[in-house]
Amino acid sequence: MKAARYYDRGDIRVEDVPEPVVEAGTVGIDVAYCGICGTDLHEYLDGPIFVPPHGHPHPISGEDAPVTLGHEMSGVVYAVGEGVTDLAVGDHVVVEPYIIADDVDTSPANPAYHLSKDMNFIGLAGRGGGLAEKIVVKRRWVHPVGQDVPLDEAALIEPLSVGYHAYQRSGAKAGDVALITGAGPIGLLTTAVLKAEGISVVISEPSELRRRKALETGVAAHVLDPREVDVVAEVRALTDGRGPDVAFECTSVQPALDTLFDAVKPTGVIVVVSIWGHPGSLDMQKLVLKEVDLRGTIAYVNSHPETIRLVQEGKVDLKPFITGKIGLDHLVDEGFDTLIHHNETAVKILVDPRL
Amino acid sequence: MKAARYYDRGDIRVEDVPEPVVEAGTVGIDVAYCGICGTDLHEYLDGPIFVPPHGHPHPISGEDAPVTLGHEMSGVVYAVGEGVTDLAVGDHVVVEPYIIADDVDTSPANPAYHLSKDMNFIGLAGRGGGLAEKIVVKRRWVHPVGQDVPLDEAALIEPLSVGYHAYQRSGAKAGDVALITGAGPIGLLTTAVLKAEGISVVISEPSELRRRKALETGVAAHVLDPREVDVVAEVRALTDGRGPDVAFECTSVQPALDTLFDAVKPTGVIVVVSIWGHPGSLDMQKLVLKEVDLRGTIAYVNSHPETIRLVQEGKVDLKPFITGKIGLDHLVDEGFDTLIHHNETAVKILVDPRL
Numbered sequence: 001m002k003a004a005r006y007y008d009r010g011d012i013r014v015e016d017v018p019e020p021v022v023e024a025g026t027v028g029i030d031v032a033y034c035g036i037c038g039t040d041l042h043e044y045l046d047g048p049i050f051v052p053p054h055g056h057p058h059p060i061s062g063e064d065a066p067v068t069l070g071h072e073m074s075g076v077v078y079a080v081g082e083g084v085t086d087l088a089v090g091d092h093v094v095v096e097p098y099i100i101a102d103d104v105d106t107s108p109a110n111p112a113y114h115l116s117k118d119m120n121f122i123g124l125a126g127r128g129g130g131l132a133e134k135i136v137v138k139r140r141w142v143h144p145v146g147q148d149v150p151l152d153e154a155a156l157i158e159p160l161s162v163g164y165h166a167y168q169r170s171g172a173k174a175g176d177v178a179l180i181t182g183a184g185p186i187g188l189l190t191t192a193v194l195k196a197e198g199i200s201v202v203i204s205e206p207s208e209l210r211r212r213k214a215l216e217t218g219v220a221a222h223v224l225d226p227r228e229v230d231v232v233a234e235v236r237a238l239t240d241g242r243g244p245d246v247a248f249e250c251t252s253v254q255p256a257l258d259t260l261f262d263a264v265k266p267t268g269v270i271v272v273v274s275i276w277g278h279p280g281s282l283d284m285q286k287l288v289l290k291e292v293d294l295r296g297t298i299a300y301v302n303s304h305p306e307t308i309r310l311v312q313e314g315k316v317d318l319k320p321f322i323t324g325k326i327g328l329d330h331l332v333d334e335g336f337d338t339l340i341h342h343n344e345t346a347v348k349i350l351v352d353p354r355l
Numbered sequence: 356m357k358a359a360r361y362y363d364r365g366d367i368r369v370e371d372v373p374e375p376v377v378e379a380g381t382v383g384i385d386v387a388y389c390g391i392c393g394t395d396l397h398e399y400l401d402g403p404i405f406v407p408p409h410g411h412p413h414p415i416s417g418e419d420a421p422v423t424l425g426h427e428m429s430g431v432v433y434a435v436g437e438g439v440t441d442l443a444v445g446d447h448v449v450v451e452p453y454i455i456a457d458d459v460d461t462s463p464a465n466p467a468y469h470l471s472k473d474m475n476f477i478g479l480a481g482r483g484g485g486l487a488e489k490i491v492v493k494r495r496w497v498h499p500v501g502q503d504v505p506l507d508e509a510a511l512i513e514p515l516s517v518g519y520h521a522y523q524r525s526g527a528k529a530g531d532v533a534l535i536t537g538a539g540p541i542g543l544l545t546t547a548v549l550k551a552e553g554i555s556v557v558i559s560e561p562s563e564l565r566r567r568k569a570l571e572t573g574v575a576a577h578v579l580d581p582r583e584v585d586v587v588a589e590v591r592a593l594t595d596g597r598g599p600d601v602a603f604e605c606t607s608v609q610p611a612l613d614t615l616f617d618a619v620k621p622t623g624v625i626v627v628v629s630i631w632g633h634p635g636s637l638d639m640q641k642l643v644l645k646e647v648d649l650r651g652t653i654a655y656v657n658s659h660p661e662t663i664r665l666v667q668e669g670k671v672d673l674k675p676f677i678t679g680k681i682g683l684d685h686l687v688d689e690g691f692d693t694l695i696h697h698n699e700t701a702v703k704i705l706v707d708p709r710l
Contacts, residue, residue, distance in 0.1 A: 115621035115646060169646070252639075266470035276639035284607075284631035288651035291470060291524070295649075296642035 002353060003132035004331050005066040008054070009047050012069065012336075014328055020128055020136035027087055027142045028079035029095070032151035033325075033350040034130030035072030035159065036335050038185065043069075043124070044336055050124040059118045060099050063126030070351070071097035071123030073130025074145070074154035084139050092149065094157045095130070096141045096304045097122035106140055114301040130155075131328060133353045143304045149311055152325070153318035155350055156189070157307055160316065161300040162273070163190035164307040167197060169297040170246040170271045174198030177239050179231075179263055182250035183210040183223070185347050186273055188321060190248055191219040193307075196315035199246075202238060204231045204259065209344040217320040226255070232263045243268060252276040261286045269293045321347045327355030357708060358487035359686050360421040363409070364402050367424065367691075369683055375483055375491035382442055382497045383434035384450070388510035388680075388705040389485030390427035391690050393540065398424075398479070399691055405479040414473045415454050418481030425706070426452035426478030428485025429500070429509035439494050447504065449512045450485070451496045451659045452477035461495055469656040485510075486683060488708045498659045504666055507680070508673035510705050511544070512662055515671065516655040517628070518545035519662040522552060524652040525601040525626045529553030532594050534586075534618055537605035538565040538578070540702050541628055543676060545603055546574040548662075551670035554601075557593060559586045559614065564699040572675040581610070587618045598623060607631045616641045624648040676702045682710030 003017045022028040043051055052058040054065045077091040087093070100106055104116040113119075123129035128136060145154050163186060172178060176199045180187050183205040191201045191214065202222045203214050214220040222238060224231050236243055243265035249257055252274035260270045261283055270292060286292065300307075310316045323346045326334040335349050358372045377383040398406055407413040409420045432446040442448070455461055459471040468474075478484035483491060500509050518541060527533060531554045535542050538560040546556045546569065557577045558569050569575040577593060579586050591598055598620035604612055607629040615625045616638055625647060641647065655662075665671045678701050681689040690704050 112622045112646070115644075267467045272639060272643055275643060278639075280637040280639045280642075282635040282637045284627060284633075284635045284651075286651075287635075287649065288627055288630060288653050289470075291467070291651045291653060293648055293650045294642065296639075296644070296646045298643050298646060 001133040002328055003068045003129065004070065004328060006043060006048070006051050006069050007066045010044065012044060012332055014331060017068070017132070019134055022079045022081045022136050024082035025084060026081040026136050026138055027077055027084060027093070028134060028136050029075035029093060029142070030078045030134055031073050031075045031130050031132060031353050033074050033155035033352055034070040035155050036339060036349050036351065037072055037159065039124065040069055041336060041339055045340070050120055052125055058099070058120055058125040060101050060120065061126030067124070067126050068129030068132050069123055070129035070131030071121050072155055072158040073135065074151045074157070075135070078134070087139070087142065087144060092145050092147055092151060092154065093142050094145055094154050094304070094308070095122065095135070095137050096143060096161070096300065097158065098141055099125050099127055108302045111301060114299050131331060131351055131353065143308060145308050146312060152322055152350055153311065156318040156321055156348055157304065157311060159185060159348070160189045160193065160311070160318065161303045161307040162186055163193040164310070165300040165303045166190050166248060166271050166273045166297045167193045168303065169295050170248070170269050172197070172199050172246040176245035177202065178246045178248065179204065179235050179244040179260060180248045180250060181256035181260060182274065183207070183214045184250060185321070187248070187250035188214060188217065188219065188347060190250065190273060192217070192316045193310065195219045196310050202235050202244065204256070207344045213347065226259065231259050235263050245269070246271065248273055250274050254281060261292065264290070264292060266290045269295060271295050271297050273297055322350060323347045324349040325352055327351070328353045356488040357683055358423045358484070359425065359683060361398060361403070361406050361424050362421045365399065367399060367687055369686060372423070372487070374489055377434045377436045377491050379437035380439060381436040381491045381493055382432055382439060382448070383489060383491050384430035384448060384497070385433045385489055386428050386430045386485050386487060386708050387506035388429050388707055389425040390510050390514065390703050390705055391694060392427055392514065394479065395424055396691060396694055400695070405475055407480055413454070413475055413480040415456050415475065416481030422479070422481050423484035423487050424478055425484035425486030426450070426476050427510055427513040428490065429506045429512070430490070433489070442494070442497065442499060447500050447502055447506060447509065448497050449500055449509050449659070449663070450477065450490070450492050451498060451516070451655065452513065453496055454480050454482055463657045466656060469654050486686060486706055486708065498663060500663050501667055507677055507705055508666065511673040511676055511703055512659065512666060514540060514703070515544045515548065515666070515673065516658045516662040517541055518548040519665070520655040520658045521545050521603060521626050521628045521652045522548045523658065524650050525603070525624050527552070527554050527601040531600040532557065534559065534590050534599040534602045534615060535605055536603070536611035536615060537629065538562070538569045539605060540676070542603070542605035543569060543572065543574060543702060545605065545628060547572070547671045548665065550574045551665050557590050557599065559611070562699045568702065581614065586614050590618050600624070601626065603628050605629050609636060616647065619645070619647060621645045624650060626650050626652050628652055677705060678702045679704040680707055682706070683708045
């Protein structure tokens with residue numbers, strides 16, 4: 001079968017690989033769509049980061065580069081292994097793409113399985129990937145979505161789960177106002193979750209095209225250009241002088257973090273969603289004198305069922321975030337290159353491995 | 356009556372002032388003891404900070420320097436104003452020393468009255484102070500302690516409330532392990548609260564005398580010298596490799612914050628209790644990839660009743676933290692100077708205005 005394999009920085013090859021084998025406790029999935037994630041781009045431009053370099057196998061998967069890429073996938077079950085009784089051939093599913101050590105409790109009772117030692121991702125550190133025709137995944141990580149969610153939209157459930165977990169970390173509740181810095185894919189999908197949960201979202205984003213997208217998709221209540229307006233004053237005016245209840249940092253730039261500290265109400269919560277490559281500078285007096293909570297969030301944990309429910313119930317419409325569909329052979333020239341050079345208009349590009 | 360009045364940096368005078376008048380809704384208190392706080396020292400050495408300078412009256416109290424100092428007081432009710440029916444002459448009381456605007460809801464329903472606009476403290480921004488023979492305080496801010504808590508120990512309930520609120524902010528629960536950087540007065544009193552609540556405390560503190568105090572008072576389970584041992588490795592060994600559940604930063608120095616980020620378990624909480632005079636540097640990747648919560652805490656809010664209960668039930672013994680008692684006339688030479696020059700052995704010095 002065809003698969004996109006990551007060899008090294010700048011070296012991704014679409015080639016023929018053996019089909020994976022459906023063993024006991026696993027599920028064979030015909031991939032329908034797989035999204036390209038910022039993490040994939042990062043591996044391509046600056047990696048290997050999550051990918052175990054050739055000669056350095058990952059301690060859990062035992063695999064090293066080349067590995068099949070892709071972790072934002074939807075598909076249809078074509079086979080189930082021995083012992084899998086609650087999924088059947090033909091079911092539509094998505095994957096929660098974790099590689100986690102066997103001795104970790106990955107039941108819903110553990111709210112931190114995603115932070116366990118050597119955790120990594122299917123499609124980055126081995127165990128196949130969604131940028132291929134088929135994948136075999138342990139039952140634990142396969143989530144049915146029902147027949148009513150279109151498979152292209154279902155491929156966005158993985159990044160939507162990132163937004164859902166960020167929402168959970170914030171403790172935001174219906175009626176709250178949120179301020180988000182950055183309207184990239186994760187900023188937008190976090191906004192979509194918040195709106196679905198009854199939270200009004202103000203986005204600060206310097207790109208006009210991205211601001212427009214945030215309004216067109218119907219998820220943001222207000223958008224602000226931080227180069228043109230005083231974001232702190234504007235958001236205060238929108239909240240009767242109080243300031244937003246919660247905030248989400250989705251840019252990894254210092255001025256955004258500073259704005260959120262100034263804007264958030266006393267006892268407010270700031271969730272850092274973006275991955276910073278450099279230390280942040282923190283006004284500790286503001287942290288203390290406003291009693292701010294600054295919270296990190298990474299990926300998702302027990303988040304897929306609730307995220308899927310939001311989509312099934314129509315509370316989140318994922319269609320407007322799909323800005324392109326391409327074939328596997330054009331992963332680099334039509335996928336990565338578009339995201340690198342036109343990242344203000346492209347939100348989520350889906351790869352269809354049957355094309 | 357005698358009162359210690361703050362005029363300006365380095366200029367505190369003990370002088371005769373008129374006795375305060377007990378008006379409707381207020382309580383007249385004969386001060387028994389008043390502790391000297393690090394904030395008082397800060398005003399003396401680097402102020403005015405909280406004190407409104409002469410010519411710049413505080414927007415709520417309407418007062419400016421000179422003001423009477425002292426906000427950690429215990430005393431005995433000598434008169435109650437009209438409408439005060441739930442306190443009587445002879446009652447032993449402590450003061451929650453807030454100056455808060457009249458239009459703020461200061462009921463227990465408001466978990467953030469202490470963060471309201473222009474909030475300041477009795478004994479810093481006017482309305483009398485505990486470093487005087489008498490004080491008159493609005494009923495809302497007077498808390499009875501019963502006749503069984505010695506009045507000298509009661510004077511430590513105010514700083515103990517700071518520790519109690521920090522504990523509340525942490526979300527720590529019985530059975531947890533806490534790591535605290537810094538065994539100054541607030542570090543020690545926070546430790547006392549945590550121990551009372553069933554949390555085992557490890558303290559990292561470079562001063563041998565302070566480490567000894569932390570053990571002598573019986574509040575710390577373990578003490579570590581960060582100049583001699585690897586605090587992260589030691590505390591991990593004490594927690595089966597997991598790392599502490601919660602941590603409290605009580606030093607305002609960068610290496611302490613770095614240690615707490617390295618040490619705390621994934622999903623752990625770090626509470627910043629100290630007031631930093633400079634920005635902090637934050638490893639944002641650790642915040643995100645460990646899903647740490649960094650939380651500021653300041654003073655107390657609705658914390659006095661629970662704090663008093665801990666002392667009444669004998670769960671916190673405040674006696675070991677009293678390291679000196681002096682008269683008002685010796686506030687500077689025996690009080691401030693001792694705390695400045697012997698701050699490793701002095702924890703809490705009480706002023707008895709009757710001496």
